[in-house]
Amino acid sequence: MVADKLTVTRETFDKVILPVYAPAQFVPVRGKGSRVWDRDGKEYIDFSGGIAVTALGHCHPALVEALKTQGETLWHTSNVFTNEPALRLASKLINATFAERVFFANSGAEANEAAFKLARYYAATRHSPYKSKIIAFHNAFHGRTLFTVSVGGQPKYSDGFGPKPADIIHVPFNDLEAVKAVIDDHTCAVVVEPIQGEGGVLPATQAFMQGLRQLCDRHQALLVLDEVQSGMGRSGKLFAYEHYDIRPDILTTAKALGGGFPVSAMLTTEEIASAMSPGVHGTTYGGNPLACAVAEAALDIINTPQVLEGVAQRRQRFIEALEAINTKLELFSEVRGKGLLIGAQLKPQYQGKARDILHAAATEGVMVLTAGTDVIRFAPSLVIPLADIGDGMARFARAAEKALNAG
Numbered sequence: 433m434v435a436d437k438l439t440v441t442r443e444t445f446d447k448v449i450l451p452v453y454a455p456a457q458f459v460p461v462r463g464k465g466s467r468v469w470d471r472d473g474k475e476y477i478d479f480s481g482g483i484a485v486t487a488l489g490h491c492h493p494a495l496v497e498a499l500k501t502q503g504e505t506l507w508h509t510s511n512v513f514t515n516e517p518a519l520r521l522a523s524k525l526i527n528a529t530f531a532e533r534v535f536f537a538n539s540g541a542e543a544n545e546a547a548f549k550l551a552r553y554y555a556a557t558r559h560s561p562y563k564s565k566i567i568a569f570h571n572a573f574h575g576r577t578l579f580t581v582s583v584g585g586q587p588k589y590s591d592g593f594g595p596k597p598a599d600i601i602h603v604p605f606n607d608l609e610a611v612k613a614v615i616d617d618h619t620c621a622v623v624v625e626p627i628q629g630e631g632g633v634l635p636a637t638q639a640f641m642q643g644l645r646q647l648c649d650r651h652q653a654l655l656v657l658d659e660v661q662s663g664m665g666r667s668g669k670l671f672a673y674e675h676y677d678i679r680p681d682i683l684t685t686a687k688a689l690g691g692g693f694p695v696s697a698m699l700t701t702e703e704i705a706s707a708m709s710p711g712v713h714g715t716t717y718g719g720n721p722l723a724c725a726v727a728e729a730a731l732d733i734i735n736t737p738q739v740l741e742g743v744a745q746r747r748q749r750f751i752e753a754l755e756a757i758n759t760k761l762e763l764f765s766e767v768r769g770k771g772l773l774i775g776a777q778l779k780p781q782y783q784g785k786a787r788d789i790l791h792a793a794a795t796e797g798v799m800v801l802t803a804g805t806d807v808i809r810f811a812p813s814l815v816i817p818l819a820d821i822g823d824g825m826a827r828f829a830r831a832a833e834k835a836l837n838a839g
């Protein structure tokens with residue numbers, strides 16, 4: 433094979449990539465805003481956002497500009513030397529949130545890995561080495577490293593990789609009594625997504641989140657919010673915790689943070705951060721200048737009233753369109769979520785059909801996501817034009833009808 437003559441197709445995937453994914457049959461080659469094109473020039477409207485990542489659409493001019501400028505300035509230093517984009521991004525995240533300290537990494541899983549390690553380390557050094565219990569929730573998703581997949585509440589993702597890290601307990605989501613029954617002074621952290629994303633687009637209730645905060649305070653446990661998916665404007669606030677009138681101890685964010693450039697962050701307070709010292713944790717790429725320059729540009733745009741307030745109006749359009757589809761097809765039992773993280777739960781008679789609908793949608797020219805086997809998930813750009821929502825939902829309606837008729 434001559435590298436510069438190599439032609440690749442969707443079939444190449446089945447030969448060269450580790451078979452842990454089952455991508456759609458078309459290969460996107462170009463994107464602009466909320467539209468994407470494949471190699472044949474077919475156009476798709478993107479309601480998937482690269483799984484809640486491209487929050488400002490594809491190739492946003494400000495992000496392209498930030499990447500180009502930084503690309504001609506300084507690419508990488510490691511953490512042996514700090515850099516200006518990382519310091520600026522950390523300062524802006526602190527200004528915008530509860531946080532006083534930031535740790536940068538490259539993926540959601542790594543930010544969560546840092547959060548769980550910090551929670552254990554803080555408890556071990558400030559309280560007792562026996563204060564190691566982590567409470568997490570059924571159907572939670574926190575990433576694919578061994579620690580994060582073990583804290584996640586979907587055994588299908590962690591089975592076969594044991595022995596797993598110990599002292600992790602799972603209880604039902606939105607069930608405060610279940611947490612009360614297991615939390616004690618040996619608990620170092622309660623880990624929760626304010627809106628379970630992969631688990632089915634399920635928002636935590638107000639009473640649940642406030643109750644968790646009180647229980648954590650009572651037992652000197654840290655409240656760790658995984659906002660990898662719900663953060664960076666997705667819910668209509670910069671971070672979803674703002675809906676709940678609580679303050680987390682540790683928060684992780686990733687997906688939309690770089691708008692498509694890989695970067696993640698763990699935010700915490702001065703007091704908790706002070707448990708750490710040089711050498712205790714780290715990562716080579718964390719705070720990479722390219723990543724932080726793009727994320728700074730993304731944060732500057734997302735953390736504005738225009739963008740955050742625009743989320744509610746766009747959500748409304750999606751909900752109206754989904755209700756219209758439902759009036760005709762009686763497909764969904766519930767449409768839920770917050771902001772532009774929307775889940776449409778399939779009725780029991782359509783159980784297991786979410787992936788068929790996703791593939792039918794691709795054929796009609798609209799990209800959607802699933803969350804489990806029974807939920808269609810929408811996580812579009814936060815600045816998607818209203819006209820694109822209309823066009824895309826018309827395509828989705830055709831796709832849903834065809835998928836149902838196909839049995």
Ligand SMILES: *Cc1c(COP(=O)(O)O)cnc(C)c1O
Binds near residue numbers: 544576625630658687
């Ligand atoms: C996607 C996701 C992760 C994992 O992020 P990666 O970048 O895939 O490692 C963790 N937590 C939540 C809530 C997520 O949605």
